[in-house]
Amino acid sequence: MIEGKDNINFFEVNIVKRILLLLLFMMLLPFAEKAFASNTVIQVNKEVNVYDNRSGSLVQVGTLSAGQTFEVTKDYGPNWWQIRWGGYYGYVEKKSTKVVSAKTYKNTVPAVTKITDYIVPTKVAPIYDNTDIKLVQFATLSKGIPFPIYNKMGNWYGIAVDGRLGYVHSNNVVEEKGKHTTNTTKPVEKPTTTLPSKKNGYIEALENVTLTDFRREKAMAIATLLKGQQLEVVDSMDPTYVKVRWGKSYVYAEKSKVKFVNTPAYKNVGKDSTMKNQYFIPTSPNSELYDNSAKTLKPFAKLDTNRRYPILKKEGAWYVTVLGGRVGYIHSSKVAMDRGVPVLMYHHFLKERELGRFKNVSTTMTDVQFAKEMQYLKSKNYETITDDELLRFMRNEITLPAYSIVLTFDDGLLSTREYAYPVLKKNGFKATQFLITYRNESAKDGQIFNHNDLQAISRKDMTNMQDVFAYESHTYNLHTLVQNKGKMLLIPYHEVVKDLQRSKTMIPKAKSFAYPFGQYNANTIKAVKESGFVMAYSTKHGYNNPYDDIYQIKRLASNQKTTFAQFQKMVLPYAK
Structure with a gap:
C-alpha cells in the first residue's frame, strides 16, 4: 500500500507541475511573441522603398538595398514589416523580402534616445556600412526628409538605421540643429495594403x-x-x-x-x-x-x-x-x-622663355600650351568633375556626361598659382591638387615665384585658390626616389601609414591619394586604405569605367611633346 500510494502522489505531483508550467507558458506567450518579432531578420530581395504612414497616407522616406539584412520591430499583418527609422518607424513591403536566420552586418548601434540634431538630404543620399575594407551601400535617405544624427566623423554623419550604424556623406545633406522634434504621432494601425506603385503598369x-x-x-x-x-x-x-x-x-x-x-x-x-x-x-x-x-x-x-x-x-x-x-x-x-572618363595629370608650368633646365622634361608644360588645352575643353563643353563624382561613377551609383573630365595636379607646386589657377578660373573649371604636405607646411606665405626653382604653394595660396582647387594627399614626406625606387616602397608598412595619416593634418578633409612616381604594390594599397583614403590615383595610362578599381585610377598625361591633335584625340570620350 505504501508503494502504491507513493506512485499516486508522484503522478499527482507531475500533473500539478504540468498545469503550472502550462499556465506559466500562457502568461509568457505575449512576451515570447514580442521577443520573437523583435528578433526577426529580413533580407531584401531587391531595392525596396521605406514608407512613413503617420500622416494617414504613405510617404517614402528612403530605400533598403538589395541583399541587405534588417531587424523587424513588428510584423504588420500579411503585407508589411515595421522597422525602426529616423526616431520612429518605417514600413517595408513583405513581398520584396524574405525571413533569414541572422543579420549579415556587424555594426549594430542602440536607438538614438535623445535627439537634438538632424541631417536633411539635399538629394537622395546613400547610406554606407564601413565595417569592411570598402564602403557598402545598404540604404538611402529620401530628399528633404530629416533624420537624426548619431555621431559625426570628419565628412561623414553616423546615423542609426534600424539598429544599424550607417554613414552619410556631408556633400549630400545639410545639418540642422534643434530645428526638428521627434514626431510621436502614432502610426495608422493598418498601412495601405497595396501601393499605387504601378498605376496600370x-x-x-x-x-x-x-x-x-x-x-x-x-x-x-x-x-x-x-x-x-x-x-x-x-x-x-x-x-x-x-x-x-x-x-x-x-x-x-x-x-x-x-x-x-x-x-x-x-x-x-x-x-x-x-x-x-x-x-x-x-x-x-x-x-x-x-x-x-x-x-x-x-x-x-x-x-x-x-x-x-x-x-x-x-x-x-x-x-x-x-x-x-x-x-x-x-x-x-x-x-x-564609350571608353570611360579621362583623368588628366599635370605638374609644373613655365613660360617658354623660362624653361631652361626644364626644357623637354615630361612633367613641365608651357603656360601657352596649357591655356590652349583648357580653352579646347571649354569650347567642347567638357564638364570638370570632382573626386566624389568620379568615385560614385566608378561605383556605378551615378552616370556622368560623356564629355566629363577630371583635372589633377601633382606635387602642389607654386607654378600652379602663377599659370594654372587663372586659366582654370577663367574657364569655370574645378581641379584637384595632390600635396606633399611637408613642403606646403614649410612654404612661406607671400613668396615670390622663381622660375628656376620648384616651390610649393603655402597655406595662404591654398586658401586663395580653394574656389578652383580641392586638396588631396601625395604623402607627407615620402615623395623621394632611392635608386629609381620610391621611398614609400622601401620603408616599413607602419611608417607608411603613419606618414599618410600625418599628411592629413594639413588637409583633414582629404579622401583621395596619388602614388608618388606612380609606384605602388599590394601593401601600398593596403596602407592607403588603412589611412582612410577612399580612392587612389596611379600613372597608368587609360580611362575609368564603372566597377574599375578605385585604388588604381588611371590617368593621361600631356607634356611639351604632346601635339594639339594628340591632345584632342586623347580627351575624346570615345575611340574613333
Whole structure:
C-alpha cells in the first residue's frame, strides 16, 4: 500500500507541475511573441522603398538595398514589416523580402534616445556600412526628409538605421540643429495594403517627354520619350513624377505629360538590369532609338549625344539597349563605344622663355600650351568633375556626361598659382591638387615665384585658390626616389601609414591619394586604405569605367611633346 500510494502522489505531483508550467507558458506567450518579432531578420530581395504612414497616407522616406539584412520591430499583418527609422518607424513591403536566420552586418548601434540634431538630404543620399575594407551601400535617405544624427566623423554623419550604424556623406545633406522634434504621432494601425506603385503598369507620352536622372546634384536629361510612345512604370507615388527603370538605376517623367495605360502596345520587352558594363555614346544628332518588333523600324525615344548608354547586346550593325523595360535599337553608324572618363595629370608650368633646365622634361608644360588645352575643353563643353563624382561613377551609383573630365595636379607646386589657377578660373573649371604636405607646411606665405626653382604653394595660396582647387594627399614626406625606387616602397608598412595619416593634418578633409612616381604594390594599397583614403590615383595610362578599381585610377598625361591633335584625340570620350 505504501508503494502504491507513493506512485499516486508522484503522478499527482507531475500533473500539478504540468498545469503550472502550462499556465506559466500562457502568461509568457505575449512576451515570447514580442521577443520573437523583435528578433526577426529580413533580407531584401531587391531595392525596396521605406514608407512613413503617420500622416494617414504613405510617404517614402528612403530605400533598403538589395541583399541587405534588417531587424523587424513588428510584423504588420500579411503585407508589411515595421522597422525602426529616423526616431520612429518605417514600413517595408513583405513581398520584396524574405525571413533569414541572422543579420549579415556587424555594426549594430542602440536607438538614438535623445535627439537634438538632424541631417536633411539635399538629394537622395546613400547610406554606407564601413565595417569592411570598402564602403557598402545598404540604404538611402529620401530628399528633404530629416533624420537624426548619431555621431559625426570628419565628412561623414553616423546615423542609426534600424539598429544599424550607417554613414552619410556631408556633400549630400545639410545639418540642422534643434530645428526638428521627434514626431510621436502614432502610426495608422493598418498601412495601405497595396501601393499605387504601378498605376496600370505603363505610361504613354502625351507629348515629347524628357526622362531625367536626379542622382547628381544637377538633374541630367537622359532621353526623350516621343509622343504616343510607351514605357513600363516602376513607381508612380510621387505627386510630380513617374519612375522608370534605366539600366540599374531610374529616370523620371513628369506626370502631367503622360497618361497611364493598362497594357503596352509594344512587344519588345527587355530587362534593363541585365545590361552589360559596356556603353555607347551617340555621335549623331539623329540619335533615335527604334522599336523593331514590327516589320518596319519605328522610333520611340531620342537619345542625348552627351550621354553614355548601357549595352544589352549587338545584333549585326545595330546596338541594342533597354529603356523602361522596352528594347531599343540604334545603328552603329550613329554611335561610338564609350571608353570611360579621362583623368588628366599635370605638374609644373613655365613660360617658354623660362624653361631652361626644364626644357623637354615630361612633367613641365608651357603656360601657352596649357591655356590652349583648357580653352579646347571649354569650347567642347567638357564638364570638370570632382573626386566624389568620379568615385560614385566608378561605383556605378551615378552616370556622368560623356564629355566629363577630371583635372589633377601633382606635387602642389607654386607654378600652379602663377599659370594654372587663372586659366582654370577663367574657364569655370574645378581641379584637384595632390600635396606633399611637408613642403606646403614649410612654404612661406607671400613668396615670390622663381622660375628656376620648384616651390610649393603655402597655406595662404591654398586658401586663395580653394574656389578652383580641392586638396588631396601625395604623402607627407615620402615623395623621394632611392635608386629609381620610391621611398614609400622601401620603408616599413607602419611608417607608411603613419606618414599618410600625418599628411592629413594639413588637409583633414582629404579622401583621395596619388602614388608618388606612380609606384605602388599590394601593401601600398593596403596602407592607403588603412589611412582612410577612399580612392587612389596611379600613372597608368587609360580611362575609368564603372566597377574599375578605385585604388588604381588611371590617368593621361600631356607634356611639351604632346601635339594639339594628340591632345584632342586623347580627351575624346570615345575611340574613333
